[in-house]
Ligand SMILES: Nc1ncnc2c1ncn2[C@@H]1O[C@H](COP(=O)(O)OP(=O)(O)OP(=O)(O)O)[C@@H](O)[C@H]1O
């Protein structure tokens with residue numbers, strides 16, 4: 001057995017009340033995040049990646065209802081008061097979003113924002129906090145840190161702002177950072193720099209990272225493990241290199257073929273046919289069955305549970321490994337380098 005997970009989601013569900021009906025965004029999800037690991041969460045738009053972790057951080061919209069368990073080091077986060085949750089956020093776990101301005105105060109100098117985090121959450125004196133704020137600015141690779149730290153967020157480039165947010169997330173030495181598409185808004189070279197930085201800092205600090213992303217190239221470069229989401233469930237979970245070499249679930253295989261890779265011709269990209277399921281009236285059986293090229297009667301009738309399909313491999317599929325076309329050599333290469 002593995003160590004006790006840092007974050008454990010069990011039978012975790014989120015639904016949203018809307019005029020059209022109940023949107024079942026997350027459905028009986030089970031997921032563990034181990035201390036220090038980098039877990040990538042991937043899946044099409046609308047599959048529930050963001051809401052799953054927004055729920056963990058107490059950041060859901062007001063029409064949301066949650067059930068099940070979301071435990072950080074054994075403590076259930078779902079029943080906590082906003083004040084308790086506020087304390088845990090920032091100190092034990094931090095979130096990094098696509099838009100750095102969601103975490104930054106536009107009217108406050110960078111130094112003050114960083115130092116305040118340190119005085120509030122770690123009880124440092126003003127002087128200690130200022131010194132550490134400057135040190136972390138340098139650590140996240142901001143040039144002319146002494147000058148930049150006296151500036152306001154709008155005076156920095158998007159890439160620099162995201163570095164500041166990462167610095168802020170790391171300041172309290174959290175055990176868990178969740179980054180939701182942290183580089184999607186940045187240009188490609190900056191993306192690569194930020195991800196390298198993330199990987200180094202995570203390795204150094206022993207922080208666990210959940211990286212929510214569309215970009216399978218990013219996943220291959222940074223993740224230890226991958227969880228694939230479809231219609232608010234985990235449908236496959238594996239070590240990154242194994243998943244890329246040989247996806248078990250036809251959806252994972254289709255997802256891999258649908259995303260352009262730098263080592264591939266654009267013609268090789270194949271969109272997934274059909275549309276993501278209606279989350280108000282989900283299909284019977286396997287939620288992917290209407291789009292699956294290997295569909296059988298059983299798939300239409302019975303929903304396959306997430307189960308072990310090979311040593312260390314979990315998938316929710318009645319016919320795992322049936323789609324042999326996606327685990328190419330190129331994918332294996334991407335997974336290793
Ligand atoms: N407040 C809300 N009310 C109703 N439905 C919502 C609400 N917030 C989110 N949803 C729905 O929940 C589902 C899951 O959304 P989520 O944001 O988790 O998707 P995602 O996987 O992060 O997608 P993306 O890759 O586009 O960010 C979507 O169908 C979305 O429309």
Ligand SMILES: [Mg+2]
Nearest residue numbers: 049050051180
């Ligand atoms: Mg999202």
